[in-house]
Amino acid sequence: MDQFEEGQKIASRYIILRKLGRGGMGEVYLVEDTTCGEQRALKTLRSKYLKSNHAKARFVREATTARQLTHPGIVTIYDTGNWEDTLFYTMDYVDGKSLRQWMHQWGRFDIGSTVRILCLVADALVHAHRLTVHRDLSPENIMVLADGSIRILDFGLAKSDDKFKNLTMVGVNLGKIAYIAPEQHMDASRVDKRADIYPLGIMFFEMLTGRRPALGDKISRICPELPRETDVFLAKAMARNPNDRFPSAQVFQSELLALYQRVRDWEIKRNTFFMRIWIAVTNLFQRKQARPPL
Structure with missing residues (x-):
């Protein structure tokens, strides 16, 4: 299954809220995780790639690798699964x-x-x-x-x-x-x-x-x-x-x-240099203005 519909429940856990985007190999959906009430992003692998062991392995690698990385600057992976021949994993929804x-x-x-x-x-x-x-x-x-x-x-x-x-x-x-x-x-x-x-x-x-x-x-x-x-x-x-x-x-x-x-x-040096030039020009102009008439 390549397309999920709004309101559809995936893996008895995730309710599809809306599609966030589509890439070359799958879609990303905004979902609600009913086990905790949190919103997550759910990424899928399109069914046409399920025949490719290389594509499936790369998809699994993405989830497996990122799941080992715990850092505030790296998106968190929560869950992986296979639902009706669709590989997926869930991660932080980054707003x-x-x-x-x-x-x-x-x-x-x-x-x-x-x-x-x-x-x-x-x-x-x-x-x-x-x-x-x-x-x-x-x-x-x-x-x-x-x-x-x-x-x-x-x-x-x-x-x-x-x-x-x-x-x-x-x-x-x-x-x-x-x-x-x-x-x-x-x-x-x-x-x-x-x-x-x-x-x-x-x-x-x-x-x-x-x-x-x-x-x-x-x-x-x-x-x-x-x-x-x-x-x-x-x-x-x-x-x-x-x-x-x-x-x-x-x-x-x-x-x-x-x-x-x-x-x-x-x-700072450049601004100081130009400021000195401006002050010098201003002083010169003021001196000329201050000269008494002949």
């Missing part, structure tokens, strides 16, 4: 917008908001990387809530060191192309946590400029309010060779906070 939706709404973010959001994402990744690599990070699967907190979704492409480690087919491009680390294109089965640093760099650039980076872009030229140290930071985050990239989400977060402090210091 917010994706980072992509916020990008469309705001256009460009200021440096403070950018740093805050990406530091929260990096903090969640520090926890996740103890068990797995996400491999599909993008603005679409990072939810930003009204209170400013974030939730990372969709661990379906996650690579872990457990029994699911061989499910990724070598040579298959998984995830959203623009955010995939270069090494993932070559051999997705051998990526490590540095593959999740690359999309953080892409999102940093995109949040500040309103577009994804092109070859040769320097963010300090596009955003002259940013110092050249920002270019150095991005070159490290988006390095094509993972050996040249930040080695972990923790290091990325630390360097991002250090960069933010340098940006603030640079802004």
Whole structure:
């Protein structure tokens, strides 16, 4: 069964309230869990994929991997099941917008908001990387809530060191192309946590400029309010060779906070410089105005 109807009861427990969205492999519904009265999100795998052992294994892996991760920045998985040939699992209902939706709404973010959001994402990744690599990070699967907190979704492409480690087919491009680390294109089965640093760099650039980076872009030229140290930071985050990239989400977060402090210091120096020029010009104008007539 691919479509659930409003009011329908699933697995003698979940009442369908409405559909939240549809992806390539299934639907997501808002449901009420009658055992506790809480609202949850219920994600399904479409029936046409039930014949694919690979698709089923990946769906189970998503639920199994995420269920092991307990962190305020990662969506919580509650239950898994199979109802009338439909695989499903339930998770937190996140009442917010994706980072992509916020990008469309705001256009460009200021440096403070950018740093805050990406530091929260990096903090969640520090926890996740103890068990797995996400491999599909993008603005679409990072939810930003009204209170400013974030939730990372969709661990379906996650690579872990457990029994699911061989499910990724070598040579298959998984995830959203623009955010995939270069090494993932070559051999997705051998990526490590540095593959999740690359999309953080892409999102940093995109949040500040309103577009994804092109070859040769320097963010300090596009955003002259940013110092050249920002270019150095991005070159490290988006390095094509993972050996040249930040080695972990923790290091990325630390360097991002250090960069933010340098940006603030640079802004103070720049504003002080322009203030001195303004004062000098004002004083010169006042002196000219004060001269007695000849």
